[in-house]
Amino acid sequence: DNPDDAAVVQPPVGKLLVHTVDYLRSLVKDPFIFGQIAANHCLNDLWAMGATPHNALAIATIPYGKPKQVEESLYQLLAGITKTLQQHQIPLIGGHSSEGSELSLGLACNGFVEPAKLLRKSGMEPGQVLILTKALGTGTLFAAAMRHQAKGRWLEEAVSSMLISNQQAAQLFQAQGATACTDVSGFGLVGHLVEMVQASQVSIELNLEAIPILTGAINTINMGITSSLQPQNLLAAHYLHTTENLSSLSEYQLLFDPQTSGGLLATVPPANVETCLHLLQEKGYQHSCVIGKVQGSLRDDQMIHLM
Incomplete structure (x- = not known):
C-alpha cells in the first residue's frame, strides 16, 4: 500500500x-x-x-x-x-x-x-518410487485448440487440471518422506526426469502404461498435432532405453509434451507409497499414480528404462 x-x-x-x-x-x-x-x-x-x-x-x-x-x-x-x-x-x-x-x-x-526441508532434484535414492500428481497432455490439446481440432469437453478437463494447485501435494510429499521433487512443465515429463536422474546419478524404470493422460490427448497426438516445443523436447529421447514397439505408441509422444500448470513429480520411500497415494486422491489429485521406480547408480547415457 x-x-x-x-x-x-x-x-x-x-x-x-x-x-x-x-x-x-x-x-x-x-x-x-x-x-x-x-x-x-x-x-x-x-x-x-x-x-x-x-x-x-x-x-x-x-x-x-x-x-x-x-x-x-x-x-x-x-x-x-x-x-x-x-x-x-x-x-x-x-x-x-x-x-x-x-x-x-x-x-x-x-x-x-x-x-x-529443502527438496532438490538431486535427492533420488535407489529403491524409491516415482509419483506423478497430474495427467499429461496440455501441450497437444491446446495446440489442437488453436487449430479448432479439440473438443470442448477435452479442453474443459485440461483447464480443470491446470486450475488445481500443487500446494497440498507438496505438503503430502514432505510428510511422506519425499527426498526429490520437481514440477513437470515446458520440457515435458522426460525432460524433467532427465534433470532429476542426472543430478541424482541414478537410473530409473518408467512404466509407460501407468502414466496418466488427459482425455483427448491421444486423439490429438493421433491427428499429428503437437506443441511447437515438442521437437526440442524430443531431443531428450536418446536418454531413453526402449523398444520400437513402445516408441511407436501415441503414449510415447506424450512423454515429451510440454505442460502448463503440470503436476509434481516426486520420489517417495516404498513403505509410504500406499498412504501417499491414498492421501493425494483424498485431496483431489485424481490422476496421481506411481509411474516408475528408482534403480541403482547411473552407468550410461540411457538412464531411463522405459517399460
Whole structure:
C-alpha cells in the first residue's frame, strides 16, 4: 500500500529465500481463468522445492484495444491472479503492465524454506518410487485448440487440471518422506526426469502404461498435432532405453509434451507409497499414480528404462 519504488522484505532468521520466475502466453481467451492458471504454473517451482511462498510480482501484456477493453482485460487478469494467490495467503506486492499483440503473463515468486526441508532434484535414492500428481497432455490439446481440432469437453478437463494447485501435494510429499521433487512443465515429463536422474546419478524404470493422460490427448497426438516445443523436447529421447514397439505408441509422444500448470513429480520411500497415494486422491489429485521406480547408480547415457 506504500507508494515506494520497490517492495522490501525481511527474511526470517534461519530460513532460505527461494526465488523463481516464469512467463507464458495465454492458452485460453478468458483472462480471469488465464490469471489463475498462470499463478498456479509459476508457484509450482516453489512447491516443488518445499518452500512456502511469501509474495509475488506480476508482469502482464494486454492485447491492444480501446482503453476500456484494455482496462477490463487487465482487471480480469489481476482478479484471476489474486484469486489464486489469496487461496494461499500470498500477497501480490507489485507489477508492471504493457500492451502487445497477445495476452501474456509472468510472475516472479519468492518464498522461504527451512534448510532441512529443502527438496532438490538431486535427492533420488535407489529403491524409491516415482509419483506423478497430474495427467499429461496440455501441450497437444491446446495446440489442437488453436487449430479448432479439440473438443470442448477435452479442453474443459485440461483447464480443470491446470486450475488445481500443487500446494497440498507438496505438503503430502514432505510428510511422506519425499527426498526429490520437481514440477513437470515446458520440457515435458522426460525432460524433467532427465534433470532429476542426472543430478541424482541414478537410473530409473518408467512404466509407460501407468502414466496418466488427459482425455483427448491421444486423439490429438493421433491427428499429428503437437506443441511447437515438442521437437526440442524430443531431443531428450536418446536418454531413453526402449523398444520400437513402445516408441511407436501415441503414449510415447506424450512423454515429451510440454505442460502448463503440470503436476509434481516426486520420489517417495516404498513403505509410504500406499498412504501417499491414498492421501493425494483424498485431496483431489485424481490422476496421481506411481509411474516408475528408482534403480541403482547411473552407468550410461540411457538412464531411463522405459517399460
